[in-house]
Structure formats: structure tokens, C-alpha cells
Amino acid sequence: MRLYGACVNLSSLFLVLCVCVLSGPLVASESTPCSTEDAKGRQTVVGIVFADKNTSGAFDEGDLPLANVRVSNGRAVVLTDAEGRYALPIDGDAEIFVIKPRDYQVPHSKDHLPQFYYLHRPNGSPETQFAGIAPTGPLPASVDFALTPKKEPEEFNVVVFGDPQPRNIEEIDYMMRDVVEELVADGIQETAAFGISLGDIAFDDLNTFAPLNAAIAQIGLPWINVLGNHDCNFDAPHVRRSFETFQRVYGPSYYAFDYGPAHFVVLNTVTWHEGQERRYYRAGLHEDQRAFVANNLAHVPKDTLVIFLMHIPFVDSTPWNEGELEAFYRIIEDRPHTLSFGAHTHSHKHRFLDEMNGWQGQRPHHHIIHGTICGAWWSGPQDGYGIPQTMMGDGTPNGYGILTVQGNAYRHRYKVFRRPGDFQMHIDVPQTPSAGNAERGTVFANIFNASPDADVRMRIGRKGTWLPMERTFQPDPVFLAYRARSDGVAERPWRDPPRPRDCRHLWSARLPEGLPAGTHVIEVQALNPDGQVFRGVRVVRIPQSG
Template sequence: MLRRDFLAGTAALVSGLTFGKVNLNFPTQTQTAKGRVTNAKTGQPLPNVRISNGITVTKTNRNGEYQLPVTDDTIIHVVKPRGFKTPVTANQIPQFFYIHKPNGSPATKYEGVKPTGPLPSSIDFALTPESEPDKFRIVMFGDPQPRNQTEIDYMSHDVIEQVIRDAADQDCKFGISLGDIMFDNLEFYEPLNQSIANIGLPWYNVLGNHDLNFDAPDDDLSSETWQRIYGPRYYSFDFGPVHFVILDDIKYNGREKGGYTGELGYQQLTWLRNDLKHVPGDQLVVVCMHIPLGGISDQKEFLEVIKDHKHTFSLSAHTHLQRHDWFGPQNHHHLNHATVCGCWWGGAPDERGIPHATMSDGGPNGYSIIEFNRNDYKVTFRPASRPMDEQMAIYLPEVIESAKSAEAELVINVFAGSTKSTVEARINNAEWRAIPNVPGLDPYIQRIKELEASEKPPLGRKVAGPNPTPHIWKTTLPANLPVGTHRLEVRTTDMFGQTYRDYRTFRVS
């Protein structure tokens, strides 16, 4: 029996919802999976631990026992509770699941799951106690997305080495990659995972559109290699006071039609509703996906599912730019996160031979450190191979005529800025002047595209864009600036209260 048939019937029964042309009869070709969840140190049973088959979410009884229906294509996963950790592989991939595929995956170019044999009499999970404070930090990646080993090496030197230092300094607890772990060639999962494992943190992963088995006949069988390496396509876990949800919003349209669309689908939304039934309404829920929330067809249905939770925050990647948006009547905050690979490692190489990889919005490639404190959170963007406080680019003519200084345009790109950021500037320690937010194009990317079209284009793969971005601020300079060299100072404060400064000198003739 196919997973979609089982889940469709189960979803309809457990949720009482109607989803178009769906078989509402509970499938008969099912078995009952049984198991226990125990304390790995003491062997004692753990009650009230959530377990899921991808639709139903149940809890262990006082003896740590659970039961769930399964088919011959089901992944059972434990929802890691606060104060416990799951085992990890040598590559720091959390092992919180059991795959039941007696016949294994169908043959595809990249290997899927080997046959797992008959359903075990007991599928058990042993969780190890750990201390999880109310305040903690994690590392967040957008698309690593290497094509080959060379680009994995770029990532290792440009990003991973910096994260190793950063994660230790910030005492980060784990990391998450927001999809497109790979760029179609799934043979490179192993060396990529080895590189990220050097950070030394458990690392969770989101499925992206470049992580699929493109020779699969349909969406149902498009993530078999992913499952072999990372487990379920969607799942959840708790760390400290925060509930984390990993979603799959890629709908593969099949080998014949090709391509993909952004969609969660009724099966996953039903699971999400069942998952959140066990989460208190005042607990922070952090949702990670690949395609931005604004790009999925069932955005409204998603917002409906999370509406009873007072504190929510979601993240995506996919677009190779960075922006903050707010959705729905509750102003749900969504961060479309910058990517590790920037513009797919495009642009001229630096002195190390690594492309500058500037994204289509003019921002650098990089990652974030996110701090959680009960229901609050704070995102700090870390530009790759740059000082942490280098958070903006300032554009101004090199030389300005004094009589025309009021015509000179100042453009400021605050890489992780939002409509809730403030930006101010001053010249030569004069009074601060507020700068208006004027969404537009980044001048640097515009200039690169002009050079790429010239007779002698710069070295390296072409960059993406330019694409409009909301994190641009513009103004003109004061009139009749005196002749000489001047210092421009820019100050920005983001929505989290973090303030950064940068400077630019210019000449007036």
C-alpha cells in the first residue's frame, strides 16, 4: 500500500476534515507498531512522550509504551521531549526515527532505503537526559547546495570554519539547514554531512527541491534517498521551552510533468494540527521549511492551523536572498533566510580562490545565530568570512561637487534589515538624520551585471539578480557641503534591538 493512500484515509478519520477526492475508508492493509520509550541511563520508562507515524500523534503510557498503525511504507518517529537527547550518527544526524519499508525503496539513480524486513515486535527509543535551559542559541543555515566536492570545500573554508569558532563562543546547542542540502547530485550528501559535522553539534535538516529523486514517478517516492540519510520529511522536537517543527513544502509533480510546486498538502497539515494539539498555546513554536511561506499554495491553511498559538516564528530559504515578512491577521513573522552558498558560489574568486557569492539582493552569503529565551527570540546574521558587525553596505559617489551635493544619492543596504529597522546617518559627527526605507535594487549587484555584459567580464560564474529587496534605505546629502574629505557614519537598529554602525569616506570638490 502506498503511503499516500494510508495517510489520506488516516488523515480524514483523525481530523474529521474533507479534502476533495480522498479515500475516506481506513486502509485495511495495516499493522500495529508497538514499542517503548525509556531513559537511556536508567532504563526506566518515559511516560507522556509523543510518537508519530506521520499523521497520528500519540503519547506513551505510564509504562513508556505506545501503539500506532503502520503500512509497509511508514516512518515512526519520537518527538524529542525537553530535557532529553536522541542518539546521533558519526555525522551528527539525529536518530529519532525507525523506517518500516519491508521491501525497501524502488530503484532510483541514487540509493534509497534497503529492505527493512518484517515489522519488529517492539520499536523502542532510548533517550538520554540532558540539561536544556530556558535561554539557548542555535545555528541556522540556508541552502548549502554544493554541486561537487569543490563547492563543499568552499563551504568548509568560507563558512564552516567560522561557525566552529562562533558556535563554541555562543554555546550553540544544535543546527538546522533549511533545505537544498544538495544541488541534485545526491552522491555528495556524505562529504557535505562530514563537513558540517566538524561543527560538533546535532544537525537537523529540511527537505529542499534540489534534494529529490528526480527519476521517481511522483511526489510520494521522491524522497527515498533523503529518508535513508535523514529520516522523515517532516517531524518535530522540543528543546528547552521551544517546540521546533520541520516541514516539507516541496510537491514534486512527477517524472512526466517535471518541476515542483510549493505546497504542504492535507496530509502534512493534518499531522501538524495533531502535533500542535500537544503543544500549549503559550509555548513558542518555530517552524522551518524550504520554500518561503508566501510561495506555497496552502499558506492560508497553514496560518489557520497555527492561529491558536500566541508565539510563532517560521523560516525558509530557497530564494538566495534575505527578507522579513509578516502574514495573516496575527502578523506571523517569517524570515526568508540568507544562504550558505550565496548565489550558488557565483562571482569572482577572492585571494583564497573562493567566489564572493553575493546574493541577488546585494547581501553576502552567511548564516545566523538565533537566541531563544522562553517565548522570545533574536536573530543575528553572520556574514561569511567577515566581521560579525559588518551588517551593511554603503554606496556613495567617490567625488561630489560641492554645488551639487544635494543631488548626490546615498544608498544603504542593511543585509538583514526589515521594515521594522531604523537607519540613521550623519556626516562629520553632526546630528543624526533618519533615512527612509526605499525598497529597490542593490547598486553593487547592478554594477556586477553591467560588467558581466561587457567585453571583458569578471572571472567566475555569473551572479544572480539583481532582485528588488525591502532592506534598502535612500536619501540625498546636505546641500553645499564644504570642499574636502568627509566621514559618513551610518547607524541601524533592527527589530531585535541590535545596533550596528559602519562608515564611508568621500571627497567633495
């Protein structure tokens, strides 16, 4: 198959910061480097990163300090010295985290959530409806990070979820039936390295974090969670406190880690603003976060595949704070191997960003705006198992992605829930003009994961001539008919499907002239640039004219 894409040493710093040296197990004592605070309240946090041979979580006999491991305060990035030590400045509340290197793993909670950080909140979060971070008190004498050696392969798979976004326990139950059961039955934990949820873990009710985590944990994979706009605490007294419930559960809202040959950067693209009457959000990447990305990537070789994970995507969605997206592009666009994922729109599309989008790199940047596991917020009529059909507004069924990384190349697949893996398109031949603006006698193929420059063809009959299909920007006739059926029920016990939207992966072609009335097989085939081939079949009856 083809895939897309084919330091500082801190020893001298410690001599200045501390008057003692590391000796024996790392505990706070007069002989151990200690976190410090100056007369103006500015602090320096110190600690050690080590290989935790006995998995005790503490640096003790037999454990090995790890040199050249990155540690960050959310802006600066430093490397541990030969004795595994680091030092970082902080000013008040802070998040300190280790950037996991290749061939090591961090500890995980019982729900398989990575534990790679220390949240410093001396006074804790203000009291709000959803609990924030408990008071931590003074800065610990040493903030240490335990890593466990674990060999990571050159090729691996990652499970990708767009917005889970349950409103309540009932919708978590939908997800368990529709999503979790399939992945458990398929044994995905044997074939994937970890999973990712691309934000909107919740739908404003942050009490759903815990039962949702417990449900996804049954899949059996370490799980990365990105912050979304619906994961914020709206009654926090200040917008800067709005992320603290998320942070209590999942850790920093942006960070990075290595896995195998690839480098992953988790971004927080949600920024909250105080309006005259209400708070509102826009997309953004504030200066501290951009500085972190730049400082971190300075330690990542240029030939490494770097994968950015976010909720609000770069394009086709929420407006961005002025200048922030372009400033971020300037940091990353000189790297030859980048990929990014967003969600948020409850649609699915591949975008290749170029100068029309403000991107100035030598090659377009591949940005995947991912379909969601909740589809269109668990809307629409229920099926025979009591699960909403929840088709998204562009006609994409709810599903998940599988990202395959091989060296600095990659491939992305989309899997529709409870359908065979080769179910990759809707084919429709409207017989009447009642399906919106669909033209009678035209074949439409909504190919969910097709690239914009996919080669799409159709033929009539198993031995017919292959005819080209043209990419078409309009709503999917299948979705229009689905929405019309729902609207036709006067007393609907379900949430209405979303408004139709133009589909970016829809192709069309006219039926050949002179096609006789009767029953015909229509085959559609699409070839993606990465070598993926999608096939679909539709059997239709062509009525007599007149």
C-alpha cells in the same frame, strides 16, 4: 537586550491490541506487546520510549520507561502510557518517529545527525541513480526509542544555514574554507545547542550528501536538515518516492522536537507533480502533514514559542498549491508566540505576515527568509583565497544566522562570513548614473538584517545632525556595480552572479544641500525593534560640481 515576542492514555488500547503484557527487557516474545497486522494488511506498530541510562540503545536493566512522550506516524500523535508504551496504526510504507521532549536527547550518527525514527519499507525503494531505503522486511515486533537525559537551558543559541547547495566536491571545499573553518575557529560548539540547514542540502546530485555531512560535522553540533526541492530524487518512478534518498540519510521529511522552552516543527513545503512532459514542483503542505501539525500542537502549551523550519517560504517565492497555505495558517494563527524560517530565494529578508498575506492572527507572524551559506550558488569572481565572492541578488553577502531563544522570546542575528560580527551593511554614494538607477548625490545603505520598521538615520561627519533615511525598493547599487565588474570580463572563468533584484532592506537619503567638495565621513545607524543596533561608516570624496 530586547527580544521578539515577549492526552491520551494507551493502557486500554494495549489490552485490545495485544494479549500479553510487558515483562522484563523489551524483546519480541509471547510475553511482549507485538506489532500486528489484520486480514486487510493494516498494521499496528507498538514500542516503548525509555530513558537509556547506560546508552546501550536497548531497553535493558536500569532503564526507565518514559510516560507522556509523543510518538507519531506522520499524522496521528499519541502519548506513551505509564509504562512508556505506544501503539500507532500504519498502512504499508510508513515513518514512525518520537517527538523529543525537553531535557532529553536522541542518539546521533557519527556526523551528528539525529536518529529518532524508524522507516518502514518492507520492499525497499525502487532502484534509481541515488539509493533510496533498503528493504526492511516485515514490521518489527517492537519499535523502541531510546532517549538520554540531558538538561536543557532556558536560553540557548541555534546556528541557521540557508541553502548549502553544493554542485560538487569543489563547492563543498569552498564551503569548508568559507564556512566551516570560521565556525570551528570561533568555538561555536561551545555557545550553540544545535544547527539547522534550511533545505537544498544538495544541488540535484544527492551523492554530495555524505561529504557535505562530513564537512558540517566538523563544527561539532547536532545538525537538523530540512528537505529542499533540490534534495529530491528526480528519477524515482513516482513522485511519492522522490524523497526516499533524503529520508534514508536524514529521516522523515517533517517532524517536531522540543528544546529548552521552545518547540520546533520541521516542515516539508515541497510538493512534486507529474506534468505532461516533466515533473515540476510547487510549495505545499499536504493534508497528512497539516493533520500532524494540528495533532502535535494539541500537546504544546499555548504560551510556548513554536518555531517552524521549512525550505520554500510562505511568501515571495514559488507558488503554493491552492488553499494549502491558508489551511495551515488556520492551524497556527491562534498561537501568540510563533516564528518561522524559510530559505530557497537566495536573498535575506524579514517579513511580518498580516491580513494582506492571508494571515488572520491577532498579531503579524514573523517569517524570516534566510540568506544562504552558498550565497548566489558560489558565483562571481574568486577572492585572494580562491573562494567565489557569491553575493546574493539583493546585495546580501553569504552568511549564517544565530537564533537566540529566551523563554518564549527570541532574537535573530546575521553574520557575514570572514567579516567582523559588526559588519552589517553596505553604504554607497554613487558618483555617476552608471550604477543602474542609483541617483547621484544619494546615500544608500543596505542593512542586511534590518527589520522593515527599523529606525535608520545618517549623518555627515562625526558631529553632524542625524537625518532620517527612507526605505527604498530597488536593486542595491553595490550589487549592481559588482555585477557590472563581472560582466566586464569577456572570458569569465567563474559562474555569472545572479540577476539583480529589489532589496527589501535598503534605505536612502539625499546628501545635504551645500555640502562642500572634499572628503567626508558618512555614518549610518539602524535600530531594530528587538534592540539590535547596526552601525556603518563610509568615507567618500565629493568632487567639485561641473
